Amino acid sequence: MARDNGLRTSSPVLVGRHRELGILAEAVARPPALVLVEGEAGIGKTRLLRELLTGIGTPVLLGHCQPLREPFPYGPVLEALGGLGNRVGPGLNPVTGALRSLLPEIAHRLPAQPEPLGDPAGERHRLFRAVRELLVAAGPALLVVEDLHWGDDGSRDLLRFLVASPPPELALVVTYRREDLGGALLGSAFRPAHGVSAAMLRLAPLDVAGVHEMSRAILGTPLPAAGFAARLHERTAGIPFVVEEALHALRDHAGEVRTATARRLLDHLRVPVLLREATTERLAALDPLAARIVRAAAVLGVPAEEDLLATVAGMTAGEVGAALVQALAGVVLHELPGRRYGFRHSLAQEAVYDTIPGPDRRQLHARAAAELAAAEPTPWVQLARHSREAGDLAGWRRHCEAAADHAAAVGEAGLATDLYQQLVELPQLSTPDIDRLAGKLGANAVRGVEQLDVSAVLRRVLDDPRLSPAARGATRMNLGFLLVRQAGGLEEGRRDIAMAIEEVGAQSPLGAKAMSVLAQPFRGTVALRENLRWMARAQKAIEADLDPELTLNLLANQLGSRVHLGDAGVRPDLDRLPRQAPTEAGRQHLTRAYCNLGDAFATTGHYRQARAWLDPGLQMAIEGGMPFIVSVARATAARLDFSTGCWDGLADRCARQLEDYRDLRPVATELSLVLGQLAVARGEWPEAEAHLGATGLDTPDDAFTPVIMVAAAAYTRMQLSRAEHEAALAHAEQGLAIVRRTGIWLWAAELLPLALVARMHAGQLPSAAELLTTFTAETTGKDAPLAAAAVLAGQGLLLGARGRLLAGAEALTAAATAYAALPHPYLAAQARQEAARLRLTAGETAVDELTEAAAAFDLLGATRDAASCRRHLREHGLTAPAAPARRGRRGYGPELSPRERDVARLLTHGRTNREIAEVLFLSPRTVEQHVAKVLRKLGLASRSDLVDLPS
Known part of the structure; x- marks a missing residue:
């Protein structure tokens, strides 16, 4: 719509997005389809979708996520399904009856509600099936879910389910902001099902040419002023929404914009000021009733129906209709699906909110709180916000705790933790209040992934004299659990846990739980005898079996610790783990047990068993809403993928997860390790050093020992590859020093062969032999097949160094067979390559062995190692046999070889x-x-x- 001065409220043409529009249109035209549209606030995601939807023949279902993060599971998807109307009829699958109570708009068209299952996981799966079957029955459809960064975990899981088994005629488009995403969008390891037309669009800001084009379109005339577009781009960062608002704010200077003074004009304007001025002008153009309804919408903060807006604004039904019409005509408010009204962008809402005088804001918030208190379901987060802004602190406390409790109940641990943090630091709390809130805060923080701020808050709570002695121990224990996960917090966390045992009592359930954590051997460089002391005390509590839930909690830690140590007697005790747990806490302990065992078996080289425990554990963690366990399990899965040769896409997956979990120490270090190992295998030295340096190898007292031991091996391998023998020996000895301090030699399984090579290059053959003897003695009898394979490799290397070349080659070939049986194809190929090198040195041919090793490295993507094999062939004047010719085979042509x-x-x-x-x-x-x-x-x-x- 044109203004009197010739300026339009938005660009009449799509600017700088034609490529993205083409990709989007092509993908949705070939269902089943999934398109992810990523971009920051104001980047033009909605504008792109509006262009797509113009004239589209496929029925569109729209769902929107809201910024207040009200934990209403599946809300945006249910909103979209409510628009199906008469597109569903008789003959629906009976399972769709599960949606009757959730979709009142079409409930009369759905089958009868099925009987409750009594199993939350089963009910959830049935609901997912019901949504899928309803979409199948609806036929061709384009499902659009906007702003999924604000979405609840349930909606994300439901969308993931739909794309994993998509209705054949469904196209799904999801928009989100990466910067506001609390975790992975649809799961870090998510991949669409085979046959799904998938596309990922990342919308970037406009360049100078794009800003110039948008300016011309909005102003309706060429820009004669030199440098105007470049300066406007500089001021707005090329964000389309801000560009539009900046130009709109210049409407009083429309004449000047078209003159040589335009650049000077822009020099004196700031984007936030322009937005505020534009908002003020738009509101000033409205009559008082329309301005009142806009301010009510700004106070509510989320799109609202007409009746709610009228109540908050203090208007009659007759007044609100005319006011909304004018607000919509002035492009201040926008009509959204479901007859709701709100702002096109949160910046616009905030700008309007800032124009409301304080007394008026308090009154509007009070009305909103009074009205929303009767809503079903209760929007606790909104109620808490409105109560606080209305000055009702008692109401805010009550609603905020209810909101946090509800968020925790539906798996929104991060939101619950944030709300509990706000409450626990209130000065007006009584001792029972602070005891209760500190307990809830600590328990939710341990389940979630938000760590750093919570630790500081809990430390302040411990210093609060109102906290009772009984609650102090539990709070200190939760603080310790958080600290041992953080960089620089391991020793402090162990001290807090030990102190908490004294406070809660060693014979108490909390004391037993704390002891089982201190018994875990993989944190820092604590001597094994210290771990075993705590392990023995925790084992007594397990054997007492006073409470099944406590026993399961302790087993979750104890069994993994025993597997980490190569305890050959642990297998019968694994049968003590139940297949299911009847309570939520029990399910969390069982999930931890599965994931801990997956991690422990991966460390000792039982890779198939690791997968057998880890995969169901990760699935249980996802379904149970346990974000911390999910994050740790995904990092373990990445390490397991490296070991078992599943390298395809692994680097990208680890990099994405590292963005999500960078502040979570146990996760970030493991992901950095995998990225470092991949970089070493590819010869990417600077990247390898950066990633391996982030594993904690330089701070072993504050690191996760199995991780840094493998990091020491990767560092040593890299430096041996570069013929930096002194540096290789230094890193190998650094890792061995850590092993001596802990006394857990089997964790040096990957380091051992490389440390032997480093010592032999330094002329230290006797010390290399002594090292192999020590390692063999310390690991014999341990249930650790990776260590057993390392002993074979070490024997082969030592025999070769002593001149017994063929005997060494035989031992290395046996090691390659042992590694392949785990399976660890990378180490198997390494051993095979080294065996071939000894055979070549002995004067025998080893073309087949080197060719086989090179092929294995190529298949993995280990560029450097494959090239090394071919170099050995060239140096000995040998040529790898040519691959069998294929009929009709052509060269690579324009493709890269x-x-x-x-x-x-x-x-x-x-x-x-x-x-x-x-x-x-x-x-x-x-x-x-x-x-x-x-x-x-x-x-x-x-x-x-x-x-x-x-x-």
Whole structure:
């Protein structure tokens, strides 16, 4: 709509998004489809969708997530399904009756409500099936869920279910903001089902040309002022919404915008000021009733129906209709699905809110609180906010705790923790109040992934004299549990846990739980005898079996610890774990037990057993809403994927998870380890050093010992590959020093062969032999197949160093077989390559062995190691046998060959030709030729254009 001064309220044409629109349209035209549209606030996600929906023939179902994070499971999906109307009729699958109470708009068209199952997980699965069957019956549909970053975990799980088994005629489009996403959008390991047309769109800000085009479209005339678009881009960062608002705020200067003074005008304008001024002007153009309804909408903060807006604004039914019409015509409010009204953008809502005088705001909030108190279901988060802003502190306390309790009950641990934090620091609390709230805060924080701020709050609570002695021990224990997960907090956390045992009593259930945590051997460099002392005390509580839930809690820690130590007698005790637990707390303990065992078996080399425990454990954690356990289990799964050779997409997956969990120490260090190992195998030295340096290897007292032991091995491998023998020996000895302090030698299984090589390069053959003897003695009798394979590899290396080349090759071949049986294909190929090297040195041919190792490395993506195998062949004048010819086989043509892809990947990391030659064991001249071919095939002018190519 045009203004009197010729300025439009928004761009009449889509600017800078034609490629994205084409991808979006193509994907949704081939259902089943999934398109994820990512972008920051105001970037144009909704504008892009509006362009798609213009003239689309497929029925559209719209659902919106709200910023207050009211924990109403499945809300946006149910909102969308409510728009099905007469598109569903008789003959529906009976399971769709599960939606009758949730979809009043179409309840009369649904089958009868089925009988309750009495099982929350079963009810949840039935609800998911009901949604899918309803969409199948509805036929072709485009389901759009906007702002999923505000969505509840239930909605995310439901959408994941739909895409994993999609209705054949459904296209799903989801928009979200990465910066406001509390975790993974649909799960870090999420992949659409086979056959789903999938696309991922990341909307970036407009460039200067895009801002220029948008400015021309909004102003309706070319811009004669030199540099106007560049300056406007600088002021607005190219965010389309802010560009629009900035131009709209200049409407009183429309004439000047079209003159040479435009740049000077922009120099004196700030984006926040422009937004506030634009809001003030829009409100001033409305009559008092329309302005009142807009302010009521701003106070409510979420889209609201007409009746609620009228009540909050203090208006009659007759007044509100005309007021809404004017607010909509002035493009201040927007009509949304479900006959609700709100703002197009949260910035607009905040700008209006800032114009409301304090007394008026309090009155509006009081009306909102009074009205929402009678709503079903009760919107506790909104009630708490309105009570607080209305000055009703007692009401705020009551509603805030209810909101936190409800959030915790539906699995929103992060929201619950945030709300409990606000409450626990109130100065007006009594001792019973602070005891209760501190307990809830600590318990929810331990289940969630928000850690740092909570630890500081709990420390302040411990200093509060109102906290009772009984609650102090429990609070200190929860604080300790949080600290041992954080960088720099391990020793402090162990001290707090030990102190908490004294406060709650060693014979109490809480004391037993704390002892089982101190018994866990994988944190820091605590001597094994100290862990075993706590383990024995925890075992007494397990054997007493005073309470089944407590016993399950203790077993969750104790069994994993015993497997970590290679306890051969633990297998019968695994049968003490039940298949199911009747209570929520019991299910959490059982889930921890499964995931802990998955982690422990992965550490000792029982990879198939690790997968058998970890996969169901992760699924239970996801279904049970246990975000911390989910995060740790996903990191363990990444490490297990590396060990078992599942490297495809692993680096990208780890990088995404690391963004989500960077502040969570046990998760971040494990993900960094996997990224570092991958980088070493590919010859990406700077990346390897950065990732391995983030594992905690330099601060072993504050690290997770199995992680840093593997990191020490990866560091040593990298430096041996670079012929940096002194540095390799230093890192190997650093890892061995940690093993001596802890006394847990089997965790040095990956380091042992590399440490032997490092000592032998340093001329320390006797000390290498002594190391192998010690490792063998310390690990014999342990249930740790990775350590047993390492002993075979060590024996082969030592025999080779003593000149018994063929005997060494035989031992290394046996080690390769043992590694492959785990399976650990990377270490198997390493052992096979080393056996071949000894055979070549002995004068025997080893073409088949080296070719097989190179093929294994190629299959994994271990670029550096594959190149090393081929170098050995060249150095001995040997040639790998050619692959069998295929009928009709052609060359790579315009596509990159495997070697060219290796070169391209290293180029994206900024490597020089010399560095690429070093990694791939090629001559600089050969690399130069490969670089030229890569650039030519990709149609690029220079290597700098390769920056954004996937690695």
